[in-house]
Amino acid sequence: DxxxxxxxxxxxTKRGQNVTFRCDPISEHNRLYWYRxxxxxxxxxxxxxxxxxxxxxxxxxxxxxxxxxPKGSFSxxxxxxxxxxxxxxxxxxxxxxxVYQETQYFGPGTRLLVL
Amino acid sequence: TQLLEQSPQFLSIQEGENLTVYxxxxxxxxxxxxxxxxxxxxxxxxxxxxTGGEVKKLKRLTFQFGDARKDSSLHITAAQPGDTGLYLCAxxxxxxxxxxxxxxxxxxxNP
Numbered sequence: 169d170x171x172x173x174x175x176x177x178x179x180x181t182k183r184g185q186n187v188t189f190r191c192d193p194i195s196e197h198n199r200l201y202w203y204r205x206x207x208x209x210x211x212x213x214x215x216x217x218x219x220x221x222x223x224x225x226x227x228x229x230x231x232x233x234x235x236x237x238p239k240g241s242f243s244x245x246x247x248x249x250x251x252x253x254x255x256x257x258x259x260x261x262x263x264x265x266x267v268y269q270e271t272q273y274f275g276p277g278t279r280l281l282v283l
Numbered sequence: 284t285q286l287l288e289q290s291p292q293f294l295s296i297q298e299g300e301n302l303t304v305y306x307x308x309x310x311x312x313x314x315x316x317x318x319x320x321x322x323x324x325x326x327x328x329x330x331x332x333x334t335g336g337e338v339k340k341l342k343r344l345t346f347q348f349g350d351a352r353k354d355s356s357l358h359i360t361a362a363q364p365g366d367t368g369l370y371l372c373a374x375x376x377x378x379x380x381x382x383x384x385x386x387x388x389x390x391x392x393n394p
Contacts, residue, residue: 201382208312248325272316274318275325277323
């Protein structure tokens, strides 16, 4: 059984550079979520997809951030013109939406450090 | 905005002791999930509770969802060093979407 995978696991970049992260959800899961976690905090919701449609975006997701899920399978999260405040762990989760209960399963995360 | 408050924020105990951590909110959640997270890794789901008053047991871990579905507790019996980690509670609104997380309880079990 393959869980949620994320690549890369770690990324160090200089301020102003663009970065892209990839998430591969559990097979057949139709929902995919992105969260961001900073030190000492719980994960905070960024955005989610149902199949290929992006259904909700947090106010945390500035216009420098863009996420896609072109074929309803893997997803990418791109950050343009990175800032030091973007340094965080970026977590992806997937779920199979059900009538009554939905459980999100998380990947190992991508840790971003912006210098 | 729904908020989840977790307490205590930090807990350091000796192997074999019992402990309880709490997750409280002024809002009602349709479900509440507990995760454990180790440094540099993503959260791993421990349990989901959906019914007010529900109690679930997972080996030495006991989870309870409050009757009003606004709070939850996690009790660990005879803690072991392998229980060390960040325990996160997360609430979901009916039928969908984003989880709202607490800040977590960082548990250290010393041998």
